[in-house]
Amino acid sequence: MSGVAESLLARASLSRLFEPSDSVGLALVSVVGPVDALRIIGGGIAAGSAVRRLLRDALDIPDSPRDPLKDGVSRWGPRLHDLAPERDLATLERLGGRLVTPDSEDWPEALDDLRLAAPLCLWVRGRKEIPALARTAAVVGSRDSTAYGGSVTAGIASGLAARGYSVVSGGAYGIDAQAHRAALASSHDEASPPTIAFLACGVDRYYPAGNEELLRTVAERGLLISEVPPGSSPTRWRFLQRNRLIAGVSAVTVVVEARWRSGALNTAHHAAALGRAVGAVPGSVHSANSAGCHRLLRDGSAVCVTDAADVVELAGGLGTEPWGDLEREGATPAREHDGLGIPDLLLLDGLPVHASTTVDKLSSVAGLSARDVISGLARLELAGLAVRAAGGWRRQKP
Amino acid sequence: MSGVAESLLARASLSRLFEPSDSVGLALVSVVGPVDALRIIGGGIAAGSAVRRLLRDALDIPDSPRDPLKDGVSRWGPRLHDLAPERDLATLERLGGRLVTPDSEDWPEALDDLRLAAPLCLWVRGRKEIPALARTAAVVGSRDSTAYGGSVTAGIASGLAARGYSVVSGGAYGIDAQAHRAALASSHDEASPPTIAFLACGVDRYYPAGNEELLRTVAERGLLISEVPPGSSPTRWRFLQRNRLIAGVSAVTVVVEARWRSGALNTAHHAAALGRAVGAVPGSVHSANSAGCHRLLRDGSAVCVTDAADVVELAGGLGTEPWGDLEREGATPAREHDGLGIPDLLLLDGLPVHASTTVDKLSSVAGLSARDVISGLARLELAGLAVRAAGGWRRQKP
CATH class of the missing domain: 1.10.150 (DNA polymerase; domain 1)
Structure with missing residues (x-):
């Protein structure tokens, strides 16, 4: 051997x-x-x-x-x-998987940041390679998510997948499941990044049972990963430790919904301890499912994120999305007074809409010298904001 | 003279x-x-x-x-x-007001932080004194607030008033009006701190007209304040500058709802520039009325606040509310495994609920030495989490 x-x-x-x-x-x-x-x-x-x-x-x-x-x-x-390691490996192979170790090509080196808590190996089901840290984003949250949390998760996960990011999560109901579903729905070809579910049990088990079909699909089109061998049960300890792997392989960890005490916060704290970026999605202050997110925002552990573009920026991928903020700015129409200097702004406010006024009156109303009023009126006229009328000036409605 | x-x-x-x-x-x-x-x-x-x-x-x-x-x-x-300063002062006196200058007892010294932009004087309507910085909190936001913004504003403003804080805001529809209404509703006696509305026009005018009744009540039971004399119109410039006064007199400025571009953000930026605390209330990522708040949270200009206790803490008044966080923690019931060490947690997870098991089996399942299993079972039994049964042990449901 x-x-x-x-x-x-x-x-x-x-x-x-x-x-x-x-x-x-x-x-x-x-x-x-x-x-x-x-x-x-x-x-x-x-x-x-x-x-x-x-x-x-x-x-x-x-x-x-x-x-x-x-x-x-x-x-x-x-x-x-x-x-019976040979039996375990044979089980894994039968499931279309392989054992990834520090000797493997696609061993996630990011896990070495865990130092003495780095896993010995990863039991992986799925054909795709584990992507590099720069292209992974964890999307985690409550099992008992709300409709709001579900819809935000879907938007973020599909946006991440569309931008070439692997979505990383657990295999639980709620946010985890929604994240995988949305990522799968946005991944149409072989080149799409795999959605990755880290399990607290062996990758031969589907836990929770209600997610069996989803986890089967993740195994086929994405990756199911565990550090415990086939046949292992999910235990509380394994769930908690599993969270460090989700945080460890991801450039950014986003908490979409979490109660004041929630396992998702544990994942966020692992990410912060590893120096990874952490995002939290805001929600209603009346929603107990957002209290954990607000807690992270309040204590400075997480940055506020509202969509996939925010998450990508947080992951350090800003350079690939130069239009992100512009799009959003563009959603707000420019205002008529944008770009005016203070004197012209004062002058515009002083111009009546329905009657006309004189330079002298404007000078007093706006608190400007006559000279500034005259030059300002010329600029406002050019901008289509002022118009000459009946021996004076009035405002031109845009 | x-x-x-x-x-x-x-x-x-x-x-x-x-x-x-x-x-x-x-x-x-x-x-x-x-x-x-x-x-x-x-x-x-x-x-x-x-x-x-x-x-x-x-x-x-x-x-x-x-x-x-x-x-x-x-x-x-x-x-x-x-x-015609005497006429202006007579007008003010007739309205039950007075001119507050840097020579006045209750001149808000906090405004001196504005340096060359400090106001010359304040035209004040109302009988109460302007409170000191430590007991003031600005609550600001959109004119076109949502039902969500209204309810959060009401909760925060009434909580602040109940804790002896003056609520400071503008006189606009939406968040401003709701803040004053809630503060007034929570102020029942002469000793209650005044709610304070800073206007962009003279204090003899009620602008906008729809808030006339509210602003009259503020003048009677709180304070209406402006830096421009009676008869002055509200202009865009005066609105923008008025914001610096709201930020300047307040220990903390909270933005409840604001669009991506909003005057409330201007107030928040004034507060930040003055080194005052700034809070922003989170909301749905689908709500355009929360986009400005999320922007403040995201760029680190504001701290996430969800209720009056958060605002008081941000204002530096934590010492007066030692029960704030405890209350919230208390809202989450303790869990059965709270306080267990890692070995006992592993052991608890390994204990079957419906059958009994042996120390040897538990040792293998939980990954613990036989000695640790025996001592752990004793602790779990004391805690009411494990019970002897049929020649072995099983889990005791809490």
């Missing part, structure tokens, strides 16, 4: 032994590599005092009297007899 | 000669005082080269070849023949 193949098998095994973010286990892998880590845990080789010291250094507890490895082995040991 | 009385009359006169924020006129007053400024403009005394030099210094154009005073006099001259 080649070194790469052996390492891949070891990572597959360790991903079953370790719960996500098991820092001792991941530190052991960082010190001795996955193959020897597995041998040490299985008792095939012994970890000497040098390895134990390096492990304590990696965990930043150099002087601890604790033996983290001993605690770890007692934690991982009970699962050793469940190991 | 006493110096103070003479100075007051001069300010009354100059407030008719100068348009608001006429920097040359205001600089002249800062150099020679209001009495001599009026004499110079009227031709009673001549401004020597020293005064002209000080004036250019005050305007920060020391080397300009321009003579700002000459330009100014040609601008102010046409209004000299309209001056």
Whole structure:
């Protein structure tokens, strides 16, 4: 067996032994590599005092009297007899998937920012490659979303997909599901970026059951990803840890709707901790489903985003959308007095609409010298805003 | 005539000669005082080269070849023949008002932050004193507000009034009017802080006409304030300048609803320029009336506020409302797993609800050592989350 193949098998095994973010286990892998880590845990080789010291250094507890490895082995040991990495990989292959490891071409290097909490490997279902960080945006939010949250999610996710961004989310009801649906609806060809669902369970399971059809479609046309092997159940801990992966692979994380306490806020905090951009969609102050978003906006953890263009700008992709703000400005008609200097503005306000007036009166009404009134009237006349009438001037209605 | 009385009359006169924020006129007053400024403009005394030099210094154009005073006099001259300060003051007195100047007890010193754009005087209708900066909050927004904006304004303004804050706004339809109405409805006695309407016209006029009854009530129970004398018309320039006064006297300025381009944003920018706190109320991303608020939130000019407690906190009054956030937290029920450590959380997730399981199985499922499972089960049992059953353990539904 080649070194790469052996390492891949070891990572597959360790991903079953370790719960996500098991820092001792991941530190052991960082010190001795996955193959020897597995041998040490299985008792095939012994970890000497040098390895134990390096492990304590990696965990930043150099002087601890604790033996983290001993605690770890007692934690991982009970699962050793469940190991069947070849079977797991065969299951994955049958589902049209593959194991992506740090040795893979499309390993998301952005996950390395998680350092000791980086996943060992990703169990991936789907044919497309995992896109690079610059082209990914997480769209997350409440399971019990409102019609408002659903419609905003659809607008943002389809706008992102249309602009070539992969939409990243979980697999839950509500915002997650809506984000995938909209992204799929806007992805019409092979070149479209994949919508990506990170699961807290194995990628052979569809959880929640009501999203089975959607998740099947994501597996076919996008990517289903998990760090736990096939057959694993979704647990609260895995859900929480799954959030760090969503934040980690995405250039920006947008929370569309979230209650004051919500898992989506956890994803946002992971993103902020990684230095990724975080956006929050505003909503009614009367909606409990927007309270979490407003909390993020209020404490400065998130930037206010209202559409896909805002999200793309936040992801650092402004350069690709130079027309974004112009479009919006253009939606507001220019006003007749745009571009006038202060004296001409004062003069325009002083001009009567229904009668005519004299330069002297205008001078007093507008608070301008006679000279400024005369030159200003000439400018307003040119602009079609003033007109000569009955021995004086009046306003020309635009 | 006493110096103070003479100075007051001069300010009354100059407030008719100068348009608001006429920097040359205001600089002249800062150099020679209001009495001599009026004499110079009227031709009673001549401004020597020293005064002209000080004036250019005050305007920060020391080397300009321009003579700002000459330009100014040609601008102010046409209004000299309209001056009748005693008549204006008599009008004000008849309306139950008084002229507040920098010599007055309740001159809002916060306005001095406007420096050369500080008003000469305030034409005030109403019996109450102008409150200090720490107890004032501006609530502003669109004229064409929505039902949403109206209800949020009512909640914020009445909450502010109930907490002893003066609500400051303009006199327009929409948000302004709603803010005053709600503040008045929450002010039941003489000690209640006055609601304050800053007008762009003289305080003898009710503009817009549809708000006459409301503005009359504000004059009776709160304060109507303008920097232009009785009889002055509202002009676009005066509306824009009036906004700086609203921002200037208020510890915090809150924009409840505003379009992408809106006068309320102008008030917010004045507040930000003065270093005052600015809040914006979020709303639907589909509402054009919230686009301006979202713009402020997005560019970081404003903090997200959703109720009066948020506004008070932003005004720096957090200390008086220690229960604010607790109340909100309390609205969310605690969860059964709050306070559990990670191992116990893993264990709880591993406990079946309908059957019982063994320590060995739990050890493998949860990824914990047998020792940790045993001690964790004891803690979960104490917390009422785990129960012994049929030779093993199962989850106790809360």
